[in-house]
Amino acid sequence: MEHVKGLLAKVGIDPERLEMFNLSAAMGPRWAEMCNEFTEKIRGLGPSPIWLATYRLKRNIKE
Numbered sequence: 001m002e003h004v005k006g007l008l009a010k011v012g013i014d015p016e017r018l019e020m021f022n023l024s025a026a027m028g029p030r031w032a033e034m035c036n037e038f039t040e041k042i043r044g045l046g047p048s049p050i051w052l053a054t055y056r057l058k059r060n061i062k063e
Contacts, residue, residue, distance in 0.1 A: 012049055017042060 005015035019038055023031050055061070 014045055016045060017048070 001018070001020055005018055008015045008018060021031075021034055023034075
């Protein structure tokens, strides 16, 4: 995970956009909580730089 986070940082993507969780199948409610928490975290980080670049290319928008 740390290696991949380092690679993300090198290409301009916030490493906080990557997480890994180890849960058992019996932890469904906790999984749902973690998904909601991570979703809020990602929303706080704003749009993905990949999404923004793709959006700009499709619409021929310069930075």
